[in-house]
Amino acid sequence: MTYAEAMQFWFARVNYEQKSPQFGDFRLDRMRHLLERLGNPHQRLRIIHIAGSKGKGSTSAMLASILEHEGYRVGLFTSPHLVTVEERIQVDRQSIAEDELRNLLGEIRARTPTALERELTFFEIGTALGFLHFLRRRVDFAVVEVGLGGRFDSTNVCDPLLSIITSISFDHTQMLGNTLAKIAVEKAGIIKPGRPTISGVRDAEARQVIVDICRTRGATLRQIDADFRYVHEPALIDSASERWPRVAVTIAQRAWPAFTLGLIGEHQARNASVALAAVEQLIDLGIPIGQRAIADGLANVRWPARLEIVARRPLVLLDCAHNVASAQALVEALTDSFARSTPKARRMLIFGGNRDKDLAGMLELLAPLFERIFLTNSQGTTRCASPEQLATMLPADARPRSILCATAPDAWRRAHAEASSDDLICITGSVFLAGELRPLVGPANEPRGTRGIPRGSGQ
Numbered sequence: 001m002t003y004a005e006a007m008q009f010w011f012a013r014v015n016y017e018q019k020s021p022q023f024g025d026f027r028l029d030r031m032r033h034l035l036e037r038l039g040n041p042h043q044r045l046r047i048i049h050i051a052g053s054k055g056k057g058s059t060s061a062m063l064a065s066i067l068e069h070e071g072y073r074v075g076l077f078t079s080p081h082l083v084t085v086e087e088r089i090q091v092d093r094q095s096i097a098e099d100e101l102r103n104l105l106g107e108i109r110a111r112t113p114t115a116l117e118r119e120l121t122f123f124e125i126g127t128a129l130g131f132l133h134f135l136r137r138r139v140d141f142a143v144v145e146v147g148l149g150g151r152f153d154s155t156n157v158c159d160p161l162l163s164i165i166t167s168i169s170f171d172h173t174q175m176l177g178n179t180l181a182k183i184a185v186e187k188a189g190i191i192k193p194g195r196p197t198i199s200g201v202r203d204a205e206a207r208q209v210i211v212d213i214c215r216t217r218g219a220t221l222r223q224i225d226a227d228f229r230y231v232h233e234p235a236l237i238d239s240a241s242e243r244w245p246r247v248a249v250t251i252a253q254r255a256w257p258a259f260t261l262g263l264i265g266e267h268q269a270r271n272a273s274v275a276l277a278a279v280e281q282l283i284d285l286g287i288p289i290g291q292r293a294i295a296d297g298l299a300n301v302r303w304p305a306r307l308e309i310v311a312r313r314p315l316v317l318l319d320c321a322h323n324v325a326s327a328q329a330l331v332e333a334l335t336d337s338f339a340r341s342t343p344k345a346r347r348m349l350i351f352g353g354n355r356d357k358d359l360a361g362m363l364e365l366l367a368p369l370f371e372r373i374f375l376t377n378s379q380g381t382t383r384c385a386s387p388e389q390l391a392t393m394l395p396a397d398a399r400p401r402s403i404l405c406a407t408a409p410d411a412w413r414r415a416h417a418e419a420s421s422d423d424l425i426c427i428t429g430s431v432f433l434a435g436e437l438r439p440l441v442g443p444a445n446e447p448r449g450t451r452g453i454p455r456g457s458g459q
Contacts, residue, residue: 013124026154049163051149051150054329057303059278069300073140076089077145123147164197164200164274165201169203227251228251234333240312245268262301321429331365346419348424360393372401372402376411
């Protein structure tokens with residue numbers, strides 16, 4: 001196949017990132033059948049499996065970065081992508097090449113019976129691509145992020161070294177359940193008999209579910225606030241200067257020194273504590289990981305569109321908060337870490353989100369922080385609410401400060417034209433919006449998200 005034909009084959013599958021799934025759409029028999037046809041590549045990988053309502057991508061990136069700085073070859077499987085689909089499958093921070101992707105898709109198509117091919121989803125094929133690529137590249141470890149839920153996610157065919165659940169909050173309730181306990185059952189579906197589990201879950205109801213499932217399956221469990229804890233020193237950043245955050249983690253009786261963190265926000269410090277607890281578990285399993293690798297890995301972690309600084313003067317932040325919990329984390333980070341450089345400096349919000357999210361709840365949290373609000377949508381998905389729909393969800397006192405923009409690029413152009421050099425522009429609401437605008441914002445000649453982050457010895 002040509003690259004275009006390979007993409008057509010892949011993108012012709014049903015894609016539940018674009019279309020809201022229904023109960024029963026997910027099951028593991030198709031995935032197992034496909035991997036059998038491919039020689040079960042996942043069974044020959046050392047996998048770290050990560051689920052969670054939020055934080056799983058950042059935690060995956062931190063773990064991968066630490067392992068890479070120790071000298072291991074590391075595969076990283078995440079979703080969705082921001083700009084190019086190749087971003088989902090990386091080895092040592094390098095996305096899979098177009099030729100490699102084309103060849104593997106051709107192999108999958110050639111080995112898949114027609115009847116099975118018609119049933120496979122976009123994400124199932126993507127998962128198989130990741131497993132195959134990691135095996136061919138002979139990675140030492142594969143850090144694999146769950147797509148949705150956990151129990152019936154296509155990644156849950158693996159038998160990992162350890163499982164991680166970063167958090168539990170309300171998201172995808174039509175699929176996962178309308179209580180935190182029900183959602184915890186789905187996320188905890190990745191816990192495997194006899195395999196250790198790390199949990200960053202704080203809600204008491206959800207924690208108990210995880211405790212009970214670990215006990216039933218004979219899986220050891222380390223929990224935040226019980227077996228490990230952290231202290232966060234916030235970043236302090238404005239349009240002209242910056243001090244990056246630090247996190248100090250204590251696990252059992254061992255207090256690690258404070259590490260500089262390349263991601264901003266108290267929620268990222270919590271994710272770092274989960275990642276460090278996982279590192280200690282790997283050390284207990286006999287895998288050498290030194291303190292220098294941890295320090296360099298955390299300082300140099302890159303995870304685009306997570307409070308990513310993409311431009312200065314005005315200060316432009318790109319974030320993919322897409323539910324109430326992540327919007328709350330964004331609000332806290334904006335309050336704690338981003339100072340107004342002058343009394344007249346304004347904050348502007350570019351917002352667009354999916355109809356199946358609690359957009360009214362997100363806007364209620366975000367609106368008070370911004371003097372100007374640009375409501376828009378993304379061309380990347382049919383799930384996106386229109387600017388007119390968003391306007392009805394905006395708190396009444398914020399409506400006079402809002403502008404409706406037909407497209408995301410239009411919203412960016414209008415916000416940027418209004419902004420002075422001391423102002424802050426925050427783009428958030430969905431991964432699709434962040435992905436559409438990321439190529440348009442920030443200096444074209446500068447790698448995204450690298451400015452000011454301390455470089456470690458591994459760079």
